[in-house]
Structures are given as C-alpha cells and as structure tokens.
Amino acid sequence: MKVLEDIDLKPYTIFKIGGRARYFCEVDSSQEFKEAIRWAGKNNLQLFILGIGSNVLISDEGFSGLVIKNKLENIKIKNTDVYIGAGAPMARVVVETTKAGLSGFEWAIGIPGTIGGSIRGNAGCFGFETKDVLESVDVFDINKNTKYKIQNRNCNFGYRDSIFKHSPNLIIFSALLKLRKGNLQKSQEKISEYSKTRVASQDIGAQCAGCIFKNVLWSRRDLNKTDLIKKFPELKKFSNQKEIPVAFLIDDLGLKGTKIGNAQISRRHANYFINLGNARAQDVIMLIGLTKERIQNHYGILLEEEIHHISS
Ligand SMILES: Cc1cc2nc3c(=O)[nH]c(=O)nc-3n(C[C@H](O)[C@H](O)[C@H](O)COP(=O)(O)OP(=O)(O)OC[C@H]3O[C@@H](n4cnc5c(N)ncnc54)[C@H](O)[C@@H]3O)c2cc1C
Structure with a gap:
C-alpha cells in the first residue's frame, strides 16, 4: 500500500x-x-x-x-452464489454473472458505481434495488477493529438507505449476492432493453452524479397525499406509484436548464445536474439550494439529497 x-x-x-x-x-x-x-x-x-x-x-x-x-474487484461465482469484492463495478458483475448463466441482476447494467457504494445507498432502478439480490455483507468495523458478516435482514435497507449510511465505522469489504439460474439470450435481451431505456432518457457520458435528490415517497410522514393531490391535481398521475419523481417537480417549475456558474440542471433529466466544464462544488450546492427552495415554496415538499457531500 x-x-x-x-x-x-x-x-x-x-x-x-x-x-x-x-x-x-x-x-x-x-x-x-x-x-x-x-x-x-x-x-x-x-x-x-x-x-x-x-x-x-x-x-x-x-x-x-x-x-x-x-479496488477490491474480485468476482467468484459458485452455482447461484456470487462472491464479490466491494470495489467491483456493477456493470462488470452484470456481465460476469450473465456469462455464467445467472439472472436477476441485469437491471444494474447502467449504474456506474461499485458494489460497495451501491450497497451503502441501496442503489436501484427499473423497480429493483441492490437489497433484492444481496445475501450478506462482509464489513470491517473500525470501532471494533475487526471484520464480520452482516446478513441482509440486519442491513436496515430502505429507499436509498441502509445501516452503512448511518454507521461510517462500517466499511464494506465484500458481499455475497444470490442470483438464479437463467438463460443467456434472455438476459442479454433484458440488458439491451434496460440500456436503451437509459440512453433515451438520461445524459449518458455527462459529468454528473446521477440523481441529486431522492424521489418523494408518498409514505413520508411529513406528507399528506390526499391534501397534496387536492392542491396539485398534476400529482394525481403518480397516485398509484410509491413515489413522486423529483424530476417531474423540477421540470414542472420550469427549472430545467437553470445554470449557476458551470453547473446546470439537465435539460433531459431534471434530477441530474451537469458539470458543463470546470464547475465548482459551490455552484452545485447553490443550484441544490435554489431547487430545494423553489420546490418547498411551491409544493411545500422538502427535498432530500441522494448524493453524498464530502468535505473536511
Ligand atoms: C450517470 C449516472 C447514473 C446513475 N444511475 C443510478 C441509478 O439508476 N440508480 C441508483 O441508485 N444510482 C444511480 N447513480 C448513482 C451511483 O452510481 C450509485 O449511487 C452508486 O451505487 C455509487 O457507487 P460508487 O462506487 O460510485 O460510490 P461513490 O460515489 O464512490 O461513493 C458513494 C458513497 O458510498 C461510500 N462507499 C463507497 N464504497 C464503500 C465501501 N466499500 N464501504 C463503505 N462505504 C462506501 C462512499 O464513502 C460515499 O459515501 C447514477 C450515477 C450516475 C453518474
């Protein structure tokens, strides 16, 4: 080292x-x-x-x-068990498991993070989440100076949430995923379908950090679904879903394309902020603040951030 x-x-x-x-x-x-x-x-x-x-x-x-x-990127597959170093990129895990005839992880093809980062944030898309395929996590606990295993049920997974977000003493070293036997051709078709959907709606290749904010779960204790829909009938179309997409709220207030410095709210996917070149973190923070303020003032909804701010 x-x-x-x-x-x-x-x-x-x-x-x-x-x-x-x-x-x-x-x-x-x-x-x-x-x-x-x-x-x-x-x-x-x-x-x-x-x-x-x-x-x-x-x-x-x-x-x-x-x-x-x-950079712990090792992947070992035994029957339907997949042992992975936490630094392995999600896309590589999709490719390796598909090649090995396994199915259940195709949806993760477009998530550009590692397994470790994705377990911490319970990353997901297309209705799936990392927790759905996870059996257990091997962690190093800095406080106890030792390594141990945490089973899925004890990871306190929620929407973009887990025990790891609240316990910085737990470092994820590796994980065990449990997939199922599949069919190579069908898996490849799914991967291609998921990829096409992303290309059609997101800024592929842009300098960004994925979704800046978490979508707004109807189940949030500070929200009253009936009152919100009464006041804002445009939200009714999401009433059968678990959440209101933040991209809709941002777009609805005409904020797409808003720029501060060289950071811009994407014109394609309003929950993505793009670094147009040499943007500063401060530009992004101001853009986050402006967006939160506008959504709070109009809808009375406090947006929660999905990205992790790093400073010291
Ligand atoms: C274009 C684009 C598309 C995206 N699409 C999606 C999507 O569809 N769904 C989704 O959920 N997310 C999406 N994201 C966000 C992102 O890819 C995921 O959150 C991903 O899981 C982050 O992994 P990472 O390795 O990049 O983590 P980093 O960004 O490197 O780190 C994120 C956090 O995880 C912590 N962390 C990382 N590794 C470990 C570890 N081993 N142990 C403990 N903590 C750790 C870091 O300290 C940090 O706090 C997207 C991002 C981009 C840029």
Whole structure:
C-alpha cells in the first residue's frame, strides 16, 4: 500500500468536481484495506472510502484526511452464489454473472458505481434495488477493529438507505449476492432493453452524479397525499406509484436548464445536474439550494439529497 500526498480528486469522480486529498491510496486486497484504515487511525486522520465516485460531491476545499480508493474487484461465482469484492463495478458483475448463466441482476447494467457504494445507498432502478439480490455483507468495523458478516435482514435497507449510511465505522469489504439460474439470450435481451431505456432518457457520458435528490415517497410522514393531490391535481398521475419523481417537480417549475456558474440542471433529466466544464462544488450546492427552495415554496415538499457531500 502506497500513500500519496496532495492528490486531485476530480478525476476520481464522474462529476469531475472537487479539490485535493491530503492523503490518497488505492487498495486491492483486504489486507491492504486494513493497513490503510490502521494507518489513518494511527495518524489520527479522517477516512473516506471512494468507489467509482458516481454519487459524491467533493468540496472545492478537498479532503484533509485519507481517501482510500477501493479496488477490491474480485468476482467468484459458485452455482447461484456470487462472491464479490466491494470495489467491483456493477456493470462488470452484470456481465460476469450473465456469462455464467445467472439472472436477476441485469437491471444494474447502467449504474456506474461499485458494489460497495451501491450497497451503502441501496442503489436501484427499473423497480429493483441492490437489497433484492444481496445475501450478506462482509464489513470491517473500525470501532471494533475487526471484520464480520452482516446478513441482509440486519442491513436496515430502505429507499436509498441502509445501516452503512448511518454507521461510517462500517466499511464494506465484500458481499455475497444470490442470483438464479437463467438463460443467456434472455438476459442479454433484458440488458439491451434496460440500456436503451437509459440512453433515451438520461445524459449518458455527462459529468454528473446521477440523481441529486431522492424521489418523494408518498409514505413520508411529513406528507399528506390526499391534501397534496387536492392542491396539485398534476400529482394525481403518480397516485398509484410509491413515489413522486423529483424530476417531474423540477421540470414542472420550469427549472430545467437553470445554470449557476458551470453547473446546470439537465435539460433531459431534471434530477441530474451537469458539470458543463470546470464547475465548482459551490455552484452545485447553490443550484441544490435554489431547487430545494423553489420546490418547498411551491409544493411545500422538502427535498432530500441522494448524493453524498464530502468535505473536511
Ligand atoms: C450517470 C449516472 C447514473 C446513475 N444511475 C443510478 C441509478 O439508476 N440508480 C441508483 O441508485 N444510482 C444511480 N447513480 C448513482 C451511483 O452510481 C450509485 O449511487 C452508486 O451505487 C455509487 O457507487 P460508487 O462506487 O460510485 O460510490 P461513490 O460515489 O464512490 O461513493 C458513494 C458513497 O458510498 C461510500 N462507499 C463507497 N464504497 C464503500 C465501501 N466499500 N464501504 C463503505 N462505504 C462506501 C462512499 O464513502 C460515499 O459515501 C447514477 C450515477 C450516475 C453518474
């Protein structure tokens, strides 16, 4: 494990935004991972685990602790069990499991993150979530200085939520997925279908961080579905769904295309903010603030962020 100093973090994120890390290292084995965690502890430094950087907004001031870039990418398949290093990209897991004749994970093809980041945020799309295929997670607990297994039922998964979001002491090292026997051709057709749908509706290849905000669940305690639909009949079309898409709310207020500095609300998918080139984290934060304020003032709905802000 080699610790580097003063590393620009922009290239390590899809947003291409953010300052520098005081310390940075890449780990490709659990031994190295543990060494890096202990090194940070010994030097009294804050830790930040980086996957592919597809769901983070790193501050312009950067991070004054140790960034550990997770490269534990091993994938081992035994019958329908898939053992994966937390740094494996979702798309690679889809390809490898499909090739092995397994089905159940095709939906994840377009999620540009790692398994670790996706377990933390219970990433999902097309009606599926990471928790649906997850059996257990192997974590390193910094507080207890030891590794152990957490079963799916104890991960407290919710919509874009898990125990890992609330317990930064738990670092995900690897995971076991349980898939089912499938048919290669059918899986390939599904993958192609999911990919086409994404291409048609999202800014593929753009410098962004996926959805900035969580969709608004009708089940939220602070919302009254009947009152909201009465006041805003345009929301009725979502009444049979679990949630109101935030992209609809942003679009409905005419905010698509709004720009602050070089950060812009996408014209294609209003819940994506795009870095048009050299945008600052501050631009994105102001755009987030403006969007929240407008939605709150009009609909009375407080938006919750899906992306993780990194600063120190
Ligand atoms: C174009 C685009 C499309 C997207 N589409 C979707 C979508 O359809 N559905 C969806 O849910 N998301 C989507 N996302 C968001 C993103 O890809 C997911 O949230 C993904 O799971 C993040 O993984 P990552 O490895 O990039 O995590 P990072 O962005 O690197 O990190 C995110 C958070 O996870 C933590 N983390 C990462 N690895 C670990 C680990 N091993 N242990 C503990 N904590 C860890 C980080 O510390 C950070 O807090 C999209 C993003 C983009 C850019």
